Amino acid sequence: MILSLTHDAAVAELRRRGVTVPRATALYRAFFQNGSFDFSNLSEFAGEAGEAARCSALVARPSGQIVDQREAGGVLKFVTALEDGARIESVLIPGPGRDTLCISSQVGCRRACRFCATGQMGWVRDLRVDEMVGQAFFARFDLGRPVKNVVFMGMGEPLDNLDAVLQAIAVLTDQRGLNIARGRITLSTAGQAEGLRRLASRHPGNLGLAVSLNTASDALRNELMPINREFPLSRLKTELKAYPLGPKGVFFIEYVLLAGVNDSPQAARQVVEFLEGLPVRINLIAYNPGGSAPFATPTPAVVRRFRDELALGGLFVRLRPARGGDLQAACGQLGGGRV
Ligand code: SF4
Numbered sequence: 001m002i003l004s005l006t007h008d009a010a011v012a013e014l015r016r017r018g019v020t021v022p023r024a025t026a027l028y029r030a031f032f033q034n035g036s037f038d039f040s041n042l043s044e045f046a047g048e049a050g051e052a053a054r055c056s057a058l059v060a061r062p063s064g065q066i067v068d069q070r071e072a073g074g075v076l077k078f079v080t081a082l083e084d085g086a087r088i089e090s091v092l093i094p095g096p097g098r099d100t101l102c103i104s105s106q107v108g109c110r111r112a113c114r115f116c117a118t119g120q121m122g123w124v125r126d127l128r129v130d131e132m133v134g135q136a137f138f139a140r141f142d143l144g145r146p147v148k149n150v151v152f153m154g155m156g157e158p159l160d161n162l163d164a165v166l167q168a169i170a171v172l173t174d175q176r177g178l179n180i181a182r183g184r185i186t187l188s189t190a191g192q193a194e195g196l197r198r199l200a201s202r203h204p205g206n207l208g209l210a211v212s213l214n215t216a217s218d219a220l221r222n223e224l225m226p227i228n229r230e231f232p233l234s235r236l237k238t239e240l241k242a243y244p245l246g247p248k249g250v251f252f253i254e255y256v257l258l259a260g261v262n263d264s265p266q267a268a269r270q271v272v273e274f275l276e277g278l279p280v281r282i283n284l285i286a287y288n289p290g291g292s293a294p295f296a297t298p299t300p301a302v303v304r305r306f307r308d309e310l311a312l313g314g315l316f317v318r319l320r321p322a323r324g325g326d327l328q329a330a331c332g333q334l335g336g337g338r339v
Helices: 008-015 021-034 051-061 118-122 129-141 158-172 192-202 218-224 234-244 265-275 300-312
Strands: 065-072 077-079 086-093 099-101 106-108 121-127 147-150 183-191 208-212 250-255 278-287 318-320
Touching: 008 021, 021 218, 077 129, 086 278, 099 129, 106 234, 121 158, 129 147, 129 158, 147 158, 158 183, 158 192, 183 192, 183 250, 192 234, 250 300, 265 300, 278 300, 300 318
Parallel strands: 099 147, 147 183, 183 208, 208 250, 250 278, 278 318
Antiparallel strands: 065 077, 077 086, 086 099, 106 121
16 A cells, blocks of 8 residues: 555555554655564554554555566666566666666556567556556665666556556655655656646656657658557657756657668658757667567667767767667567566
């Protein structure tokens, strides 16, 4: 129960169940800051072992558990089995002084991007708030990896599960809980324009926003990312232009280069044209081969040529290493619940 609630909501709920406010506050802190379910050593429960045990039972251990994990080059992929048997994947990516956790928001995904292993699974169900927050909780307390950055870039399209994702963010950022800064949380979308509009109307604050673009041609995007048939590039751009980024805000544009598909200089010039007038930073990632998708990695020379063409068009581009490729843990490669 507690994993889906902010401090204030948890205290209100625990009060309804007969727990005093000081005890509810103390146990919320102990749970999220120490991963503790045993409240008997908290001063608020001194001499009240029975009440401490009752509160432990009320809070309960998060449902689900890590059933598989593998690390390569510092990148750790872990698989969580949920209470209904569904499996989700999360990835911890090390950075200077801070780990980034890539969280899944759905079991499977209905958007069926052709280069994405999750997309090939189809949609199974949305994740609940506690199942999303649980990924950060397990990373911190079961794997001992304090999480400072979160990207909703794992399995699923987060804007297709927006209400639960926003509540999960409220819990993740609660200062009396996991206390992850809002500015260190990024939502990644395949271009779910309706969700972008809803997100804009919900005062998203300083959340980061990443858009997986991969081509600025509607014809090609219709093939690679079927979501484009519902929300074509013109609609996507309209929503991006209307989106209330803060004064320093930029959109992150993710572009996975697929050899011979979207990696030509002409494709780069289309991207420059499409992004004109939008504050963006582009993350360019060479495709990681694997799974059953019929794509290949472009050569380093082709990748550099594409990057240079974007830079020539005045765009800020970063060439991102496809970290975790050998774990099937890189962009677009989660899915299947195996390590
Ligand atoms: S890339 Fe994202 S939106 Fe597309 S199928 Fe995969 S998980 Fe879904």
